[in-house]
Amino acid sequence: MPPNGQPGVWSGLVGQEPLVEALRPAVGAAQHWLDGRVDAAMTHAWLFTGPPGSGRSTAARSFAGALQCTDGGCGHCAACRQVSAGSHPDVTIVDTAGLTIGVDDVRELVLKAAMTPTVGRWSVILVQDADRLTDQAANAMLKSIEEPAARTLWLLCAPTSDDVMPTIRSRCRQVTLRTPPTRAVAAALESDGVAAALAAFAARASQGHIGRARALARDEQVRNRRREVLALPQRLRDPGDCVRAAHNVHETAKEESEAIAATLEQRELSAHADAWGTGTRGLRARGEPAALAELKRLHKSRRTRLVRDSVDRVLLDLLSAQRDVLRLQSDTHVELVNEEMRAELEGVSHRNRPVRTLRRIEALLGCREAMAANVAPLLALEQAFLRLARA
């Protein structure tokens, strides 16, 4: 058995034992379906919800693997390995790097959903960010989700069930992942060879976001950046400080995303040139300019998303510190997210009253909302920092 306690195809999940137990009967029931018996423990559309970083898409992928595997998810047969590598011919994984999944993408999926599986037992369509479906796209999906072909399964993932349209939600069976317990995350990191103290810190600081915990454990720069961010609120004395701090956070976010985006874009542009034979002499193929424009549009949308994601991580770190202060103000015997800053946070909690802490939390949450509403990230950050300073 792997160190984190999940056997076979489920081994990628951290701290989700209850979920695995809940899904196991469905895997058995799926076998019954294939044998021609109706079994209510299985259904054809699933919605995986859970907080970011808890492993929604890993869970959905593991489930897909368990269903394709003749042994209920052994974790080492060809089917299991292909699914976990994302190369199984009958598991279509929709993974958007952009801001939305549009209706054209979904129409293609619906076509795929009408086909019988080629080598696998099921044809599985896994939408990793169902919350990014546009309304039009979600509507295009409805019919197929309600009554897919006999051997087709839809697996959707979203942070909460509110993030998908009610009409989609009502057609799915919902399974919820919990925020992985700090101990489980730390154990998973330790099994990867991270020292115990660092693993404990990363697990706490990530607040159950496994990807973030790994980044914190692995990369000293990420840890340093987090420390800088947490030191920010103490330095916001006048509006100038706030505007400069917002500028710095925004610039760093842009640099971070620039590094990621530039590599991806270069790769995709050269793949595009290869596919269309551009960059050489001769006529440009018909359809090439349109495809290029589409690719550029995707690039722009991905850059926007990368910047927002990066800013959001900063906000989450700032929020964790304010929550710690609030915890200290109400009960001093709890474990803090930022345990290593306990003395400092205690000082803040004594100097301020809870209502002030709450106002600060509101400022940060308001910033997340503003960014979700498409407010320019720099402006939203400035607003949040000015409110932090004035709270």
Next chain:
Amino acid sequence: MAARREILGKLVLVSGSAEFLVQRTVAEWQAELSDQVADADVTHAEAAALDAGALAELTSPSLFAASRGVVIGGIDNLPDDMHGPLVAYAGAPAPDVAMLVLHPGGMKGKALLDRLRGAGVHEIKVEAPKPWKMSAWIAAESRRLGVQIEPAAADLLHRAVGDDIRALAAAVEQLCSDHPGARVDVDLVNRYYEGRAEIKTFDIAERAVAGDAAGALELLRWALGQRVALPLLTAAFAITVRRLIKLAFAPGGLSGGDLAREVGCSPAQLTRLREQTRGWDASGLATALDAVAAADAAVKGGAADPGHAMEHMVLTVTGARVGKPGR
């Protein structure tokens, strides 16, 4: 191109990025060609697809016309192995062929440009005039069409129509064809463009931070009527207020260029900005920027009436000032 000159047996280079002016140059050249040669046959080709065979074909006599014109576009994309043949042709053009090659400016294909210039090719440079030279360009444009325009009228026309030279050229042409030989003054331009003055979003923002609520609201009404994209307006407000904050709370000891860089403006703008910071305190500036952020959310789908959200923003910003209105 007033002076009539030899056009056949010549290669002319047109360089510059102003697409409209390039097109116009090409059209004038073509007109001149057909003036000189009744049945000239003009062929257009793209440099990217040009090879030795195609160039030879283009420059050899046509079966149907005694003389011909050739326009080669985008020579920045000319394949490297064609540079030699084109430069060679430039040195010894065919006597009954008129050729025009177009280069969109920029560094790409610079080596070829230099070689062509070295071969003594006649070059016409077409660049869009800089914004501060636009009035002069308008005046020159009208003179070309035989009409005098007063400097103030040229300024007004520029402000009304904007920086798009295509639109400006059309506007000048209309004025000149309606009033041939006249002297265009401010009144005449006003008669055409009254109320169409393009509202510059920064004007509204600057009036608002100067405390001129009435002026800002008046301009805002115009902007709303013109259907100016509102996110541009909130962005202009954000930049304006942000600069004030950065200047008012700049780290000590900065001055001149360093200060301008910190604030994000040109050194020349600093004096004006400093004047604007009068009448503002920390709390007022924070209130103003907060209102701008709220308005940005409102125009991006958060509000039922974005126009009202804009007015609210303008009034909150002007109301956040502590000093007496400036100006």
